Amino acid sequence: ACSSKSVLSQMHPMWLGPLEVPGGDHQSPIDIAVKKAVFDSDLKPLESNYDPQTCQQIWNNGYSFLVEYDDTTDKNTLKGGPLQDKYRLCQFHFHWGESNDWGSEHTVDRRLFPAELHLVHWNSDRYTLFEEAVMEENGLAVIGIFLKVGKRHEGLQKLVDALPAIRHKDSVVEFTRFDPASLLPSNIDDYWTYHGSLTTPPLTESVTWIVMKQHIEVSHDQLAVFRSLLFTSAEEEVQKSMVNNFRVQQPLRGRTVRSSFT
Numbered sequence: 001a002c003s004s005k006s007v008l009s010q011m012h013p014m015w016l017g018p019l020e021v022p023g024g025d026h027q028s029p030i031d032i033a034v035k036k037a038v039f040d041s042d043l044k045p046l047e048s049n050y051d052p053q054t055c056q057q058i059w060n061n062g063y064s065f066l067v068e069y070d071d072t073t074d075k076n077t078l079k080g081g082p083l084q085d086k087y088r089l090c091q092f093h094f095h096w097g098e099s100n101d102w103g104s105e106h107t108v109d110r111r112l113f114p115a116e117l118h119l120v121h122w123n124s125d126r127y128t129l130f131e132e133a134v135m136e137e138n139g140l141a142v143i144g145i146f147l148k149v150g151k152r153h154e155g156l157q158k159l160v161d162a163l164p165a166i167r168h169k170d171s172v173v174e175f176t177r178f179d180p181a182s183l184l185p186s187n188i189d190d191y192w193t194y195h196g197s198l199t200t201p202p203l204t205e206s207v208t209w210i211v212m213k214q215h216i217e218v219s220h221d222q223l224a225v226f227r228s229l230l231f232t233s234a235e236e237e238v239q240k241s242m243v244n245n246f247r248v249q250q251p252l253r254g255r256t257v258r259s260s261f262t
């Protein structure tokens with residue numbers, strides 16, 4: 001899959017404060033000012049085709065937990081929406097807070113959500129590897145979905161049950177037959193889109209962000225299990241609970257956020 005450990009483990013540990021990117025003017029996350037978004041009637045509906053059989057593993061990378069898919073063939077594709085090409089899902093992960101009052105990376109009119117899901121795809125029409133695409137302007141497409149605390153999310157429970165096995169950084173367990181579509185909101189036609197970056201190092205400005213207007217609901221207890229994960233590996237003396245793994249918001253720098261709805 002796409003997040004090779006070697007690159008990740010050399011990453012700048014985010015709790016030491018986000019790495020400054022000199023001159024980066026297309027950084028993420030941002031606040032989405034709803035009234036300033038420009039409706040674009042050319043935006044098409046998103047088309048996702050995911051195959052649960054290609055789910056491979058779930059692991060704790062010391063920043064979040066990732067569910068990784070086999071991205072060596074065009075089995076999990078995303079196209080349409082703002083995208084010109086076909087993109088391949090390689091992993092999804094979350095960002096969350098220490099309390100339900102904050103945790104998301106993007107905000108909508110400054111409104112914070114307790115967590116945010118990112119489904120990470122790379123442009124398989126133009127590149128052969130994620131690592132290649134991550135350096136290119138049209139290389140990545142990330143779907144952002146806000147989580148709200150409410151009713152239990154049945155689809156999420158299989159994932160929540162696997163978390164105790166990956167409490168520590170660099171722990172991995174086999175994870176199969178998980179359908180990422182089970183995490184999508186019922187309406188995926190209403191979204192905002194803008195050009196931005198990865199929200200963790202290397203912070204490359206290669207992401208077409210697609211942020212869903214409709215959130216999904218998870219229970220308080222399900223989200224509490226996210227917070228039982230640790231940033232630290234089993235060997236480290238001081239264990240740090242994995243919370244507040246979101247980046248501070250970045251300036252819009254003149255970018256326009258487009259909406260697929262009025």
Ligand SMILES: NS(=O)(=O)c1ccc(C(=O)NCc2ccc(F)cc2)cc1
Pocket residue numbers: 002003004007008118120130131132134142197198199200201202
């Ligand atoms: N939060 S987010 O959705 O913006 C995001 C998505 C993916 C990655 C990632 O894969 N990093 C590791 C990485 C980066 C570059 C490489 F070349 C290889 C691995 C980081 C952040």
Ligand SMILES: [Zn+2]
Pocket residue numbers: 093094095118199
């Ligand atoms: Zn993310």
